[in-house]
Amino acid sequence: MQIPPEGPVVVGIGRTPADAAAVRLAAREAVSRGRMLQVVHAFTWHGDTGYPPARRLASHAVQEAVATAQRCTPGVDARGQIVDGPPERVLLRLSRRAVLLVVGGPLTEVLARAWCPVAVTRAHHTPSGPVLAAVDGSPGSLPALRFAAETAARRGGPVHVVHVVTGGPGADGDRVLDEALSCLGGTPAVCRRILAGDPASALVNASRRAGLLALGPRATAPAGRLGTVAEEVLRRSACPAVVVHGRRSAGFRKPGDDTPVLLPLAHT
Numbered sequence: 001m002q003i004p005p006e007g008p009v010v011v012g013i014g015r016t017p018a019d020a021a022a023v024r025l026a027a028r029e030a031v032s033r034g035r036m037l038q039v040v041h042a043f044t045w046h047g048d049t050g051y052p053p054a055r056r057l058a059s060h061a062v063q064e065a066v067a068t069a070q071r072c073t074p075g076v077d078a079r080g081q082i083v084d085g086p087p088e089r090v091l092l093r094l095s096r097r098a099v100l101l102v103v104g105g106p107l108t109e110v111l112a113r114a115w116c117p118v119a120v121t122r123a124h125h126t127p128s129g130p131v132l133a134a135v136d137g138s139p140g141s142l143p144a145l146r147f148a149a150e151t152a153a154r155r156g157g158p159v160h161v162v163h164v165v166t167g168g169p170g171a172d173g174d175r176v177l178d179e180a181l182s183c184l185g186g187t188p189a190v191c192r193r194i195l196a197g198d199p200a201s202a203l204v205n206a207s208r209r210a211g212l213l214a215l216g217p218r219a220t221a222p223a224g225r226l227g228t229v230a231e232e233v234l235r236r237s238a239c240p241a242v243v244v245h246g247r248r249s250a251g252f253r254k255p256g257d258d259t260p261v262l263l264p265l266a267h268t
Contacts, residue, residue: 018104158189
């Protein structure tokens with residue numbers, strides 16, 4: 001995954017109950033990274049209301065989101081934009097230049113195809129707790145581990161590295177954790193955790209006492225899919241969950257990857 005060194009944190013809003021939580025998380029992440037926060041509303045007009053009123057509603061939603069970010073995270077450089085187009089296509093385009101994308105709902109295509117890490121949050125508050133990284137012994141989980149370690153370091157705490165085994169804690173779980181941790185550069189503060197049971201249910205349960213959960217797509221999942229465990233965790237996680245893909249090749253292309261046109265806010 002190639003993340004531009006000066007890319008913004010992007011949060012997509014659409015006038016849903018989870019928008020405020022997504023904006024608060026995105027603002028916190030933007031400040032911790034020293035990045036600009038880009039608040040985006042993907043605007044589509046279906047003709048059920050007049051175009052000018054619909055545009056004004058979209059403008060008002062963006063302005064409210066920017067105000068929320070500035071109120072909850074003093075010092076954040078938050079800027080609002082309305083972008084014409086379907087939400088998933090707009091966010092996929094913006095993910096090419098973002099360091100992090102935050103959404104308030106499970107936009108399946110965005111989660112599976114984004115160029116940057118994507119955080120999903122549905123809670124109406126920002127939970128406290130450790131940063132978790134789920135590892136499964138596959139290379140696909142290592143970018144999520146690195147993302148979680150960097151996030152935990154910025155928050156001033158250890159990263160909790162979690163592996164779920166189906167036959168009870170044992171030597172195999174220790175081996176998976178040893179191999180994963182050997183890939184971390186430096187000496188980050190780490191807490192090792194081995195859980196037993198169904199992987200999705202165990203991770204969802206762990207998320208109830210966490211501030212953030214990072215995981216990667218299953219390497220064996222079909223193209224454009226995350227894998228059943230990741231999909232279930234993203235749907236049910238009690239804390240913000242971040243899906244982190246591996247590095248994209250230079251020739252990797254997806255629908256909607258062309259550069260978006262950012263439009264100014266409509267005047268109310």
